Amino acid sequence: MNRLSSKRLTVYYFHCILWFLFLSFATGANARSTDPLPSWNNGPAKSAIVQFVKDVTKEGGPDFVPPAERIATFDNDGTLWCEQPMYVQEVFALDRVKGQAPDHPEWKSAEPFKSVLGNDMKGVMASGEKGLAEMLMATHAGMSVEEFNQISKYWLSQSKHPRFDRLYTELVYQPMLELLAFLRANDFKTYIVSGGGIEFMRPWTEKVYGVPPEQVIGSSIKMKYELVDGKPVLMRLPEIDFIDDKDGKPVGIQKFIGRRPIAAFGNSDGDYQMLQWTTANNGPHFGLLVHHTDAEREYAYDRDSAVGRLDKALDEAPKKGWTVVDMKKDWKHVFAFEKP
Amino acid sequence: MNRLSSKRLTVYYFHCILWFLFLSFATGANARSTDPLPSWNNGPAKSAIVQFVKDVTKEGGPDFVPPAERIATFDNDGTLWCEQPMYVQEVFALDRVKGQAPDHPEWKSAEPFKSVLGNDMKGVMASGEKGLAEMLMATHAGMSVEEFNQISKYWLSQSKHPRFDRLYTELVYQPMLELLAFLRANDFKTYIVSGGGIEFMRPWTEKVYGVPPEQVIGSSIKMKYELVDGKPVLMRLPEIDFIDDKDGKPVGIQKFIGRRPIAAFGNSDGDYQMLQWTTANNGPHFGLLVHHTDAEREYAYDRDSAVGRLDKALDEAPKKGWTVVDMKKDWKHVFAFEKP
Numbered sequence: 165m166n167r168l169s170s171k172r173l174t175v176y177y178f179h180c181i182l183w184f185l186f187l188s189f190a191t192g193a194n195a196r197s198t199d200p201l202p203s204w205n206n207g208p209a210k211s212a213i214v215q216f217v218k219d220v221t222k223e224g225g226p227d228f229v230p231p232a233e234r235i236a237t238f239d240n241d242g243t244l245w246c247e248q249p250m251y252v253q254e255v256f257a258l259d260r261v262k263g264q265a266p267d268h269p270e271w272k273s274a275e276p277f278k279s280v281l282g283n284d285m286k287g288v289m290a291s292g293e294k295g296l297a298e299m300l301m302a303t304h305a306g307m308s309v310e311e312f313n314q315i316s317k318y319w320l321s322q323s324k325h326p327r328f329d330r331l332y333t334e335l336v337y338q339p340m341l342e343l344l345a346f347l348r349a350n351d352f353k354t355y356i357v358s359g360g361g362i363e364f365m366r367p368w369t370e371k372v373y374g375v376p377p378e379q380v381i382g383s384s385i386k387m388k389y390e391l392v393d394g395k396p397v398l399m400r401l402p403e404i405d406f407i408d409d410k411d412g413k414p415v416g417i418q419k420f421i422g423r424r425p426i427a428a429f430g431n432s433d434g435d436y437q438m439l440q441w442t443t444a445n446n447g448p449h450f451g452l453l454v455h456h457t458d459a460e461r462e463y464a465y466d467r468d469s470a471v472g473r474l475d476k477a478l479d480e481a482p483k484k485g486w487t488v489v490d491m492k493k494d495w496k497h498v499f500a501f502e503k504p
Numbered sequence: 505m506n507r508l509s510s511k512r513l514t515v516y517y518f519h520c521i522l523w524f525l526f527l528s529f530a531t532g533a534n535a536r537s538t539d540p541l542p543s544w545n546n547g548p549a550k551s552a553i554v555q556f557v558k559d560v561t562k563e564g565g566p567d568f569v570p571p572a573e574r575i576a577t578f579d580n581d582g583t584l585w586c587e588q589p590m591y592v593q594e595v596f597a598l599d600r601v602k603g604q605a606p607d608h609p610e611w612k613s614a615e616p617f618k619s620v621l622g623n624d625m626k627g628v629m630a631s632g633e634k635g636l637a638e639m640l641m642a643t644h645a646g647m648s649v650e651e652f653n654q655i656s657k658y659w660l661s662q663s664k665h666p667r668f669d670r671l672y673t674e675l676v677y678q679p680m681l682e683l684l685a686f687l688r689a690n691d692f693k694t695y696i697v698s699g700g701g702i703e704f705m706r707p708w709t710e711k712v713y714g715v716p717p718e719q720v721i722g723s724s725i726k727m728k729y730e731l732v733d734g735k736p737v738l739m740r741l742p743e744i745d746f747i748d749d750k751d752g753k754p755v756g757i758q759k760f761i762g763r764r765p766i767a768a769f770g771n772s773d774g775d776y777q778m779l780q781w782t783t784a785n786n787g788p789h790f791g792l793l794v795h796h797t798d799a800e801r802e803y804a805y806d807r808d809s810a811v812g813r814l815d816k817a818l819d820e821a822p823k824k825g826w827t828v829v830d831m832k833k834d835w836k837h838v839f840a841f842e843k844p
């Protein structure tokens with residue numbers, strides 16, 4: 165081999181290598197096989213998730229689902245972030261009552277406000293659904309959507325969890341963040357379907373979960389379009405519009421998405437109908453419940469809990485083929501802030 | 505230059521050309537500059553659309569809008585498909601009454617059904633809002649969502665427009681299809697925001713407009729989740745849930761999307777508030793009205809029309825900077841089936 169042909173070969177090999185690298189990059193055929201769920205311990209829950217995603221994305225396979233139909237719905241409280249010892253939005257409402265109290269002298273003698281101001285949670289609960297609804301309306305209505313979003317966003321940027329001394333938006337579950345990202349990387353459209361207020365969630369779900377406002381479904385109060393000083397605003401009215409909980413979840417899903425999910429993720433009996441609806445689908449489907457079994461790192465609760473009660477759904481899970489996550493066993497890390 | 509170095513140069517140039525082609529392909533830098541709106545005649549309407557899209561997509565430009573915020577909302581009746589001489593969904597309701605009549609002997613003597621069965625449209629209209637609502641409930645409720653979707657989809661696959669003798673889904677406006685595609689190609693998310701029934705549209709909007717069910721907003725009746733023979737279904741109830749028209753449109757937009765559009769497209773006073781809301785946005789925004797001026801190829805109507813009345817919005821358009829499409833002048837083709 166003379167010197168020139170050797171050089172020619174070098175050029176040739178060099179180009180071959182460049183081509184290979186470029187094609188690898190362009191087609192996304194990354195040779196490294198990294199674990200998409202590093203905060204999940206190996207076990208039946210992780211395996212079931214990975215297998216399901218593999219099945220529905222395998223083109224030509226018997227369980228293939230076209231990307232447009234890969235809808236996954238997630239409950240929020242207790243499924244994506246911590247709901248103990250009280251729903252975050254309830255803490256927000258209580259704080260709002262205290263903040264607004266100077267403008268409402270009548271609250272000193274009217275329940276449930278009197279109990280809220282006296283830090284008497286038993287008294288608050290004793291006011292029943294009617295009292296709680298009254299508190300909700302007093303703290304969530306009477307301003308524009310924009311104003312409410314600013315109020316709740318500011319509150320979330322300041323308020324900390326009593327036990328963990330962290331912002332509530334830091335108390336999101338790292339394994340679930342990875343699951344959301346894993347599904348999206350496999351062309352799933354991920355939705356939040358929560359009993360919580362839709363506008364309470366929307367200002368931060370994109371940043372925290374990667375879920376944009378238009379993929380958030382929740383409970384709502386009515387709105388009215390009106391002109392204030394010639395400027396159009398959407399005013400929040402003190403009237404329930406929709407309760408996105410229990411049998412409201414499949415209704416909310418149909419209303420907003422217009423098709424049935426193929427995967428649903430929850431943690432309480434409030435998610436029972438969402439999982440039932442999703443897994444009654446004739447095609448491939450997946451249902452998962454997060455079971456809070458970890459009193460040390462988070463909380464342990466199920467059948468007797470006032471918040472996030474998990475009873476009927478836990479009984480039904482084995483019959484329906486739903487995956488149950490044992491938080492203590494299945495999660496290497498719990499919260500996003502624990503990520504190494 | 506000896507023979508070998510000449511060969512080496514050939515190899516070199518060959519690789520350069522391959523690289524160029526590959527990079528062009530991979531980055532989508534297609535050199536051909538084809539007209540994205542071929543069914544639009546050159547003129548102020550087309551220029552305004554193209555300029556707006558250019559402005560909001562120019563990275564680093566003063567009017568740049570991040571892709572996630574590029575929300576565009578389209579009315580349906582009269583904006584995307586023909587609404588004359590009667591809203592398509594009204595024709596559907598009338599046909600449904602006739603089809604269901606054998607099961608409802610009482611309709612022979614009860615309005616508005618009696619008039620419908622006697623083809624007396626004046627009588628139908630005379631029954632007023634109450635009569636029309638009654639007809640809507642009798643024809644649109646009492647079945648599951650799935651059953652209703654099958655019924656309406658079948659009807660649309662069979663029923664033809666009285667003048668054009670075409671399926672209604674063929675009477676969609678070719679220039680608007682191009683506009684939808686042009687916006688999507690520029691990372692807009694395109695929504696339908698219609699006064700029509702949400703479930704009447706969803707079964708076909710993806711195929712006809714490229715708009716998936718989760719991007720369709722419309723009027724709705726209530727639903728109930730229940731088990732029928734152990735199988736979960738969503739039943740349609742004879743009760744109005746939401747009217748997505750006039751000042752209901754900004755409300756529907758906030759409810760479903762949770763952010764303000766930057767572009768809105770309509771054709772009647774029913775779209776006035778949607779355009780007002782969209783173009784009151786401080787950032788870049790675009791409002792457009794389709795003015796039906798073409799009696800020969802389609803219909804000519806505005807201020808005095810019972811269907812798709814365009815009066816206040818037409819007066820306001822110049823003050824608000826809304827683009828008004830003169831169908832006769834601005835559109836080279838009207839319907840999708842006319843496309844050469």
